[in-house]
Amino acid sequence: MPTTIFIQPLPGNKSSRCQCPSWMAHWEKCKGIKAIVCQEFHCKNQDVLAAHVIKPMYSTKKTFVIPLCREHRAHTHDVFQIKAKGFLINIEPEESCEAV
Ligand SMILES: [Zn+2]
Numbered sequence: 001m002p003t004t005i006f007i008q009p010l011p012g013n014k015s016s017r018c019q020c021p022s023w024m025a026h027w028e029k030c031k032g033i034k035a036i037v038c039q040e041f042h043c044k045n046q047d048v049l050a051a052h053v054i055k056p057m058y059s060t061k062k063t064f065v066i067p068l069c070r071e072h073r074a075h076t077h078d079v080f081q082i083k084a085k086g087f088l089i090n091i092e093p094e095e096s097c098e099a100v
Pocket residue numbers: 018019020025026093097098
C-alpha cells in the first residue's frame with residue numbers, strides 16, 4: 001500500500017533560489033517528466049500550474065512544489081490527498097534541482 005499523503009496549497013508562490021526559469025521547470029527537471037495532470041488524488045484535469053504546498057500532518061513546515069489544476073491550486077483552506085508522495089518536490093535547490 002502506498003503511503004497516503006495529504007497536502008495543503010499555500011496562497012501565492014515563494015520566490016526561487018535556483019536557476020530554473022519557472023517552478024514548473026524546477027519540478028520537471030527534478031522528476032525528468034512533463035507535468036500532465038493535476039496531482040489531487042481523483043482529479044484528471046490536465047490544465048496544470050506549479051503549486052506550492054505543505055504537508056499539514058507533518059511538523060516539518062517544508063514547502064514543496066507539485067502540479068495542480070487551477071481549481072485545486074485555489075483550495076488554500078483545504079487539505080487533500082495526492083496521487084503519489086514522489087510527486088512532491090522540495091523548493092530548496094540543495095534538496096532538489098541542484099542535488100541531482
Ligand atoms: Zn530549481
